[in-house]
Amino acid sequence: MAAINQCIASLSRIGLGTASRPVYATVPLFLAPAIIQTRWKGGPSAGTMAMRARQKEKLKAKLKRKQSRFKEYKYAVASHEERFTLCDAMRYLRAAEVGRPPASATYEIAMRVRTPKNSPVLRSRIQLPYPVKSDTRIAVICKEGSGAMQDARAGGAVAFGEETLFQLIKDNPNDLPFNRLICHADSEPALKKAGLGRILGPKGLMPSLKTNTITRSVKTLMQEMAGAENYRERIGSIRMPIGNIQFTPRQLSENIRALVASVKSNMVRLEEKVKKDMIEIALSSSNGPGFPLSGGFNSTDEKVQPAHLSTAM
Incomplete structure (x- = not known):
C-alpha cells in the first residue's frame, strides 16, 4: 500500500510540474519548425476569417493609395x-x-x-x-528615278535617293546636310533594312507614321514642312x-x-x-x-x- 501511494505521489509531482514554454517563444522565428513559421506568417491556418479579410482590405487600400499618388x-x-x-x-x-x-x-x-x-x-x-x-533643309528617301525623286528635286530637297542617301547618313552621322527627313511609302522597307535608327533616332529625324514623315505625296509634305x-x-x-x-x-x-x-x-x-x-x-x-x-x-x-x-x- 505504501508503494502504491509513493507511485501516485510521484505521478502527481510530474503532472503538477511547470509546463515547458513554447518553442516559438524562446527560439528565433527563423530557427522554429515550419509549422510555427506558417502560423506566425499568417498562413491559411492562422487567425480567423475576419482577421484575414481585414488584412486583405488593408493591402488593397495601400495599393490604391500608391496608384492614386502617382496617377499624374x-x-x-x-x-x-x-x-x-x-x-x-x-x-x-x-x-x-x-x-x-x-x-x-x-x-x-x-x-x-x-x-x-x-x-x-x-x-x-x-x-x-x-x-x-527659315533654314529648313529637307532630304527625301525615295526610289532612284521615280516620280517622287523628281518631286523632291523640284521641291528643293538637299538630298534624295535610297542607297546613296543611306550611305551619306552612315558616312556623316554628326554632320548631316539636312534637318528634316521624309520617306516615300515605297521606300519604307528599304529604310527599315538599312538600320539607321541609332543615327537618326536620337536626332529626331527617323521617319515614321506617328510623326507623319512617311507619305505617298512627297511634294505636298515638303510644302507643309517648309517653315513648320x-x-x-x-x-x-x-x-x-x-x-x-x-x-x-x-x-x-x-x-x-x-x-x-x-x-x-x-x-x-x-x-x-x-x-x-x-x-x-x-x-x-x-x-x-x-x-x-x-x-x-x-x-x-x-x-x-x-x-x-x-x-x-
Missing part, C-alpha cells in the same frame, strides 16, 4: 508665381537678351498639361503664321520655340494663339481615349527665365506700349 505627373499643377501679360513678359525677356546676337535668341513656350501617365501623347506638326526657322515646327508632349509638358527675339508682340501673339489652338484640337481628338487639360502657359527665352502668362496682351505699365517692343535690339 508632378508637373501637372499650376505654379503659384505671379502671372504676366505678354508685353510685360517680352519686356523682361528682351532685357535678359541684351548684349547677345539677336539671331541666336528665340522665345520659347512651355505648356503644362494635366494628363494621366501612360496615356496617348499630344504630337503634331504646325505651320506658324510667322515661322521661327514639330511639337510633342513629354512628361506632361509641351515645349517649342515660338518666335525670334526680334518678333513684335503681335507676331508673337499670333504664333502663340495658333499653337494653343492646335494643341486644344488634338486634345479634343483624343477626348474619347483620355481627358487632358491645359493648366498653364509660360514664356521664356534662350537666356531668360520663364514667365507664366495671364492671357492679357498690353503691359500693366501704361508707359510701355507694344510699339516700344517692336524695335530692333
